[in-house]
Amino acid sequence: MSSSSDLSRRRVTVKDVARVAGVSAGTVSNAISGKRRVDAETRERIDRAIAELGYVPNLAARGMRTGRANTIAIFSSMPTAVAAGKAKLGFLMEIAAAAAVTALERNVALVLVPPIKDPSTALSTIPFDGAVLVEPAADDPYLDMLRNRGLPSVVIGPPPDEKDPWVRVDNHQIAELLVDHMIEVGATNFPLLVGRSMRRSNVIFRETYVARCSAAGLPVRIIEIDETDAENAAEAAILREIDEGNGLDGVVASIDATASGAMSALRARGLSVPDDVKVVTRYDGFRARSENPSLTALNLRLDEIAQIAANSLLDVLEGKELSGPIDAPPPLLVVRGSTVKGM
Amino acid sequence: MSSSSDLSRRRVTVKDVARVAGVSAGTVSNAISGKRRVDAETRERIDRAIAELGYVPNLAARGMRTGRANTIAIFSSMPTAVAAGKAKLGFLMEIAAAAAVTALERNVALVLVPPIKDPSTALSTIPFDGAVLVEPAADDPYLDMLRNRGLPSVVIGPPPDEKDPWVRVDNHQIAELLVDHMIEVGATNFPLLVGRSMRRSNVIFRETYVARCSAAGLPVRIIEIDETDAENAAEAAILREIDEGNGLDGVVASIDATASGAMSALRARGLSVPDDVKVVTRYDGFRARSENPSLTALNLRLDEIAQIAANSLLDVLEGKELSGPIDAPPPLLVVRGSTVKGM
DNA sequence: TCTGCATGTTATAACGATTTAGCGAATTGG
């Protein structure tokens, strides 16, 4: 009946391997995991048996025993990430892709969790050991869910609770680099385009802008932009600015969409970039690079940041104690044609 | 010792729920899964117990019993997806994001698998029930791995083996739409920029271009572009084309990078788009939209395609028999300023 | 020689869910 020539392909288990190798199941397990010493000669027999039978471990069974899923999740709380379309998605996906590579290098998979209405329900059917959160809001529903489940997390950007480990992105330095560069290339009157929301990064951007401009004796002008339809809002704002004759000779845009809007406005009024007006923005994504002229911006080193976040999370899962901030590598100014002619 | 006030938070199991609700574990299981009839009143007691105890099912245990991981993977075989940087990543990620949403709607998670050297080893530690492959090559290593493991897959784009289910993207129609549009807007001499590789989609693009141009009595000129550094290669090719005085009045670019290169070349020689030369490209990604003027391109409906692929895969996992092609929704021509003034 | 210790192995007990067989009670049908 169930002879070895049985055609119904029952799954090959660790017991089958053990039988063929002439050892017990426990020894096979130890040989595979390396958790205990196994005689070299025995190990070799086991390896042969595994290859011969084409044994593939049942990961659910392993997971049940070890309590680990070998999987981490990446969440974007940005409720608009999908709705907002390709642009914001790009930012997030750049992080996700790098995190996926890092995770896989450590034999862990990365599961992509899009923004959803009811986290606790939907996520109860997906297994993961921990999560990376990208710029969660203060009342982030995912964080609650993680706490309830007792799962560790690493946050990229300022976290609601600084006790959890998080990757500190130096928003102060980011703003400073941009503003100082404007001053360096000779701009003397440049408004700041910044999101209306009181997200920490926005607040710091405002503060730093004010501080540096004041220190340099330059006028200060903060233009708040609604984050939905930011591009058009920014275009309108800059058109107004020009038409009011404020004599601006620069624009600092905190997100690339507003930078694009500003560029449109400048083109519409026949102002030349960088001769008449210089423009900088924060995120050196595709958008910044494909403006004409391309925009001076910051290489935020998202790939490295994602790598750090994923590695930290995996370290925690392996038992390492970790809390508080981990510094992200400093952003790098990428000077392009929007502030320096011919770059 | 282990009284109910024990602080060590042992995991809440189905047995605990059963005890509190005054039923057996099996009944709790049935109530949750809905696989068997459970008295309404009993079900309610169970629901209360679940809420009270904060029960979360152990997915590894469930998976072990049911043999399902509730997870699907998405692979990019494009070996260069990460190396090639943001552009190609965008294409892939657009698909991944949409697939993630679809999967989650069906209570399945999507795991992101970046290109890796040794699939069989690295993937042996990550659990998934099936996979979506994006434009796999003929000798794709992932496909072998999936076959070995006996896991179902759905391929987006022409598959190495047509027996597996796959989403048919009508490359013929894609090329036709672009070429016909050029003819319609009055272009009479437009070379085709196409990748040198013999990927099926490239081959079809060539054939269709030749067929439609010949039918319209127009000259045919195929320029093959090396896929690494496509942008610069395309720019050089178009510069050469212009300088040789071939009198081109249009360019059909099969990928957006080559379209960008062409645009640079046209700018460099002072040719106006769309007045002197009209340009179309295939993928309406961010790149096409942010050229100046923006490029007429195709909405390939990647989100819908991803949705179809994910849903088909999940259908197969639920036992539905499925093989051969599933038609993707037809691409939509998006007319922009690069072929029609003022769009 | 005996104790102690490291080494490599085995048998067995979990892990926490689903599934199976089966059992009374209630309902139906002839």
Add this chain to the structure above:
DNA sequence: CCAATTCGCTAAATCGTTATAACATGCAGA
């Protein structure tokens, strides 16, 4: 009124792995 069926449930078996305790064996030091 008895047999047959349905209903709602329980007890027990099961999935494949890893962890635990125990056990020989060999070797060192006293």
